[in-house]
Amino acid sequence: MSEPAQELWPLSLEAYLAWEAKSPLRHELVGGFPRAMAGASRRHNLLVAALVAALFPLARARGCRVHAETFKLKVGPDTLYYPDLMVVYTPPGENPYYEEDACLVVEVLSPSTESQDRWEKMRAYLGLPGLQAYLLLNPEQKGLEGYFREEEGFAYRRYAEGRVLLPCLEGPLDLEDLYQALA
Incomplete structure (x- = not known):
């Protein structure tokens, strides 16, 4: 799954949770911006x-x-x-x-x-x-x-x-x- 469109950043908590639930990768949300998790x-x-x-x-x-x-x-x-x-x-x-x-x-x-x-x-x-x-x-x-x-x-x-x-x-x-x- 691709990153959310940059123009939508910063993400609201609700938008992040919906996006993260569909993402194959885990991301933390820091100040409204997703950050991919390292292995x-x-x-x-x-x-x-x-x-x-x-x-x-x-x-x-x-x-x-x-x-x-x-x-x-x-x-x-x-x-x-x-x-x-x-x-x-x-x-x-x-x-x-x-x-x-x-x-x-x-x-x-x-x-x-x-x-x-x-x-x-x-x-x-x-x-x-x-x-x-x-x-x-x-x-x-x-x-x-x-x-x-x-x-x-x-x-x-x-x-x-x-x-x-x-x-x-x-x-x-x-x-x-x-x-x-x-x-």
Whole structure:
């Protein structure tokens, strides 16, 4: 399917959703403009799968939903992203094609999207009222870095090993276990 006619840009949310539903490629919507999604490496995909396996039991115990890679998160009136993983605690919204308020968002870094994940998406995600943590994982180097909500805003933390207590899920993420998926 071709790109929408340039004279129709920026796209409204409704126009984007209709167009994206028919497109064979996934596109994020950034400020009303569609941006094609890059493919993922094997290591990236394995790390996302390991995250889902690790977080799903915690999410289920708390009554949360877990979405990975193919479900959209609305972060503004004309911006939707496909996070690598998100956890949502609030009841589902009316639109069945996106969530609106994740409590945890995780992006797995790749060379083609790292700057977007670290700057553009980070600013958008930290603006979500219910977000408790935004985490970044590197499939090439064990560890986790992230922004964790505190009373005055968000605090940046970095972990090279061990267990990381995840807010929203109120449970640990074991980095050793997580990165075993890449061994």
